[in-house]
Amino acid sequence: MIRVLVQTEPFDLSAEMMRLEAEGTGGIATFTGLVRADDGVDVLELEHYPGVTERALTDLAQEATARWSLTAVSIVHRVGPMRPGERIVFVGTAAAHRAAALEACAYLIDRLKTDAPFWKRESRGGQARWVEQRTGDVDAAARWR
């Protein structure tokens, strides 16, 4: 199973876990990203490239499935305005053995950060600024090549 969703609505974590378990035998690894209130951020807005984003995420999911023999992958990414504490992204992987699930999960979130067309804008008390790409994120994605 490959499941890719890009949506403005909040998502149901337990429903996503259930889907992975239904396809999983062995181990399930997940990563959930939450909006941080860095230095007083009160709104985080996510913009994306409709259609292209979904294709990029599906490509990453397919690469991970082949590389780690996954039985299931879910990637859910929210777009639009969000508040601190809300979930931005969920990546879940299922595999027969734990190392495959854990590595694939780390791979997907690292690659997603540099290879999927999303852009973040932080607001602090009405002052908005576009988030710059972090060198650390580029390095994290590069270690998988």
Place this chain on the structure above:
Amino acid sequence: MIRVLVQTEPFDLSAEMMRLEAEGTGGIATFTGLVRADDGVDVLELEHYPGVTERALTDLAQEATARWSLTAVSIVHRVGPMRPGERIVFVGTAAAHRAAALEACAYLIDRLKTDAPFWKRESRGGQARWVEQRTGDVDAAARWR
């Protein structure tokens, strides 16, 4: 937050996730182990060393918290008889940044496999046998030293 539970009852994954999210800012990584139906296993039974198990898991959680600056760790491990597809173990870590949460989660499940007193017995059609420790698990735990 450090939460360690060893119990015979099934556990509620979404409740565990909610607890981590309540303490988390940034990223939450989880690993859930499911009973595999390897070569026709129909029952897996987990035995443990009451009291000592909980202490060993708490020690691992404290080590991981210090090493990766975690904001929360949950380890839930079932004991007693289980069927294929059921959850055996849940490890969840929360940290400000994803690499810390993901690495700590992998660390905890690797170390748990060699450092916490649990023993598995598989049954296939009434024939039971104790599971032998895997060399791969010993190697996986050793890479963190």
Place this chain on the structure above:
Amino acid sequence: MKMVYFAWVRERVGTGAEEVAPPASVVTVADLLDWLAAHGGGHADAFGERERLRAAVDGAFVPLDSPLSGAAEVAIFPPVTGG
């Protein structure tokens, strides 16, 4: 040819999408940026620092020196920051 813009590139250009008809001398994405910037205004402002720009041609991420070769949609945007 359809142009699409995202994030601060969109804000500086002043629109998220527009139709353009570059001349035959516009061969690469970089040529296209030069030609659009020559119109002045928002485009010149948005495309001033090339090292801060990324592009996709028909949905595929490409370097700025890539040929357009009959592309239907060209996207210009800053480095991505999702996840």
Place this chain on the structure above:
Amino acid sequence: MKMVYFAWVRERVGTGAEEVAPPASVVTVADLLDWLAAHGGGHADAFGERERLRAAVDGAFVPLDSPLSGAAEVAIFPPVTGG
């Protein structure tokens, strides 16, 4: 001194726990295993292959050559297989 056994060690010994009173000559965990095995029966069977045994003294995992030094509880078991 309380002995506790787990998994196939428990099954071979024939009990999960027992009280023992080893003589002063029993200094290490390995000495204790020798002394218990000398009783024959389940203990001898359970403790036959030392490389397959692990021990904990008062809840701390220790090598078999560790001293007992007044331990209240000694656990003998196979390598662990949780997770």
